[in-house]
């Protein structure tokens with residue numbers, strides 16, 4: 001293969017991530033011609049309804065998968081946190097790149113920290129996971145929906161619609177908005193989405209040539225961590241409809257997994273953590289999911 005065509009969404013973050021993968025692939029394979037195939041997805045076009053209401057995160061993948069099926073593209077680049085726990089049949093993840101900062105960011109033009117927000121201040125986020133954790137820490141806040149790409153969300157903050165918003169540090173850093181981060185919302189008090197900060201390359205299951213080309217970008221440590229996080233989410237039937245948060249970190253040869261299930265309605269949260277050998281990430285994910293279920297996570301998930 002001399003040309004590799006990578007499908008991407010058109011948002012600035014998606015294009016940045018795809019350009020990043022393209023340049024890593026060019027560096028790894030001198031002589032390989034790498035081209036971007038920008039596509040628009042339903043998830044990007046429908047901005048007036050919540051993701052949960054229009055069919056979930058899979059919406060961001062569908063058009064890119066159709067392009068791969070048609071042979072218009074060889075692979076697609078995604079934020080792994082937007083990839084459903086179970087891929088569509090016929091597709092596989094060829095690589096998971098080394099994770100950037102996994103944390104969420106508290107972003108505001110007037111306040112440095114969540115604790116500084118005045119009583120009843122308005123915070124923008126459409127993520128049920130972020131809403132649940134905000135409610136748990138600050139039950140007084142008024143939470144308002146905020147959709148759109150990272151640039152749009154920052155513009156709405158600047159327009160004065162919200163006192164603060166919550167975004168992923170990774171996306172802000174990639175787009176050059178590092179200076180917007182007021183506080184990193186970090187573990188153990190605040191947990192990210194499963195696989196937040198990790199970029200992945202999806203391709204056709206039977207395309208061994210593309211898998212071989214892209215496989216060199218896989219990062220073993222990140223791969224282990226996100227397998228534990230995604231196994232926990234799968235065991236809870238997690239999707240974007242439920243506020244599930246997870247963070248796995250390697251401590252030498254040991255893998256620590258912290259998990260949380262919450263209620264976006266009243267901020268009730270259950271938490272669990274466990275550790276295991278780094279060779280059994282999926283089993284660890286199931287262990288933590290079971291511990292969350294034992295504390296009543298099912299009732300929170302089912303609303």
Ligand SMILES: NCc1[nH]cc(CCC(=O)O)c1CC(=O)O
Nearest residue numbers: 079081167168170171196197198
């Ligand atoms: N939901 C959109 C999305 N998907 C991935 C990221 C951030 C980048 C990453 O997690 O790798 C974002 C933006 C955000 O949540 O602020």
